[in-house]
Amino acid sequence: MSLRIRCPHCGPRSVEEWVHGEIPVVPDAIADPDARDVDRGYMHTNEHGVVREAWFHLSGCRRWVTLWRDSRTDEWVEPPG
Amino acid sequence: MNEHPEAEITLRWNEPEVSYDVVIVGGGGHGLSIAYHLATRHDITNVLVLESGYIGGGNTGRNTTVIRANYGIPEAVRFYQHSLERYRALEDETGRAMMHDRKGLLWMAHSEAGVRQERARSAVNQAFGAETVYLEPDEIAEVCPEVDLTCGGGFPTVLGASFHQGATARHDRVVWALAEGAMRRGVHVAPGTAVIGLVHDAGRVVGVETAGGRIAAGTVVSAVGGNATVLADMAGVRLPIRTHPLQAFVTNRHQRRFDPIVASGDLGFYVSQTARGQMLLGAEIDRQPSYSRRSTHDLLASLSHRAITVLPFMRELRVLRQWTGSCDMSPDYSPVMGDTGVDGFLVTTGWGTWGFKAIPAGGEVMAERIATGVVPELMAPFALDRFGRDRTLADRGSSGTH
Ligand SMILES: Cc1cc2nc3c(=O)[nH]c(=O)nc-3n(C[C@H](O)[C@H](O)[C@H](O)COP(=O)(O)OP(=O)(O)OC[C@H]3O[C@@H](n4cnc5c(N)ncnc54)[C@H](O)[C@@H]3O)c2cc1C
């Protein structure tokens, strides 16, 4: 098996051509501005489930695409609602 | 060679009771080492280890078992050197052979950046007690004649660093010896029991939830490998961790003894020979954070190619098995151990792709923290709050996924 990413411009391509980009989410519950900075800089939500993320097609069209993936199975899923 | 220690060690698992002084979540090397050290060093035996699967079935049972201390920063060199020394002592102490095999580690550089890193690292190693020396290419040929010094013509080897104390050990023997040592002193171990929630009281963690019910705990320690964030979420703790798959594979038997562990940072590749003569290979983590433990053909193809580039004889070998673990990666490539800001809830995580070598020392320092309430010196730099204090321990070049 290998992970393939569907590029809207180039079609499905091997993950080897891509750079993964996390979309950081700082929880609203963190109010203090310094704590928010630390969270944005270092902490990760590390979703165990569906995650929204950005992928850069480095060895292709060199564009960013936003995709939804289930991190438990590596299956691509439709954006929720 | 007996590869089935389970047949020699018989353990009778426990039904959890309703309350313990310490509940350790995760029966991998780290969880069991904490239990072992609580019992043997501090006489704390009212301890339960909960494991969702079977003991050692997580990363510990999937790892390539390289033990070394040639890290790039003083805090890490001290910690891993201590752990490496403790590994040997553990064989005598537990009376169980762990097939600890010291074979040396040869780490090659094929670029200017790689050379700079190896030189800096050797200097730090020597200053802090880990014995690493540089090797010129002709010396590499002496240590490991099988290496193609031109690396297929594309990556001429410019320099090597040799860490003489590099070793491997048999992972399931380590796990079973620690479990046996802890259980003999009264620690309970319950495989097949997942923690599905934590019990809170007045801002403290005071127990765990399982399908079989609630278990009260004076202290809960999370030692769950790639599931660190899942447990921390239950406690309301944010971790600097992303879970990434790491793959490895093993070939059929190579007929000659192959001595050192060979690694190349520039090629992202390392290999060692198992006691059965098989060649065991590892590479870098998969790029996407994921809990999936699916192995990929991409990795198999690219890692095989790199292996043959460095060691052409491997062309003749066949791949027997490939597998994947879930690594708890920290942003500075150093572990995260100790207090979390939530009373009663401690973590040991960030062991990423390199935490097998840390099992003896990691368990020892965490047990001391639990028993005395004081953070031991070896452990202190690795606290979770380092990220908020601008005290990160960047050591990416040393992590090398083994
Ligand atoms: C392919 C590969 C190669 C590696 N090579 C090396 C190497 O050469 N040298 C080295 O030093 N390190 C190496 N590592 C890293 C090393 O394996 C790990 O850092 C180390 O084993 C971590 O041990 P642990 O006890 O923290 O985690 P694990 O061994 O993963 O144990 C965690 C346990 O927690 C259990 N668990 C999870 N969630 C729950 C829950 N909710 N309730 C109850 N139990 C739960 C899991 O089932 C698991 O058994 C490698 C890792 C991999 C994957």
Ligand SMILES: [Zn+2]
């Ligand atoms: Zn594209």
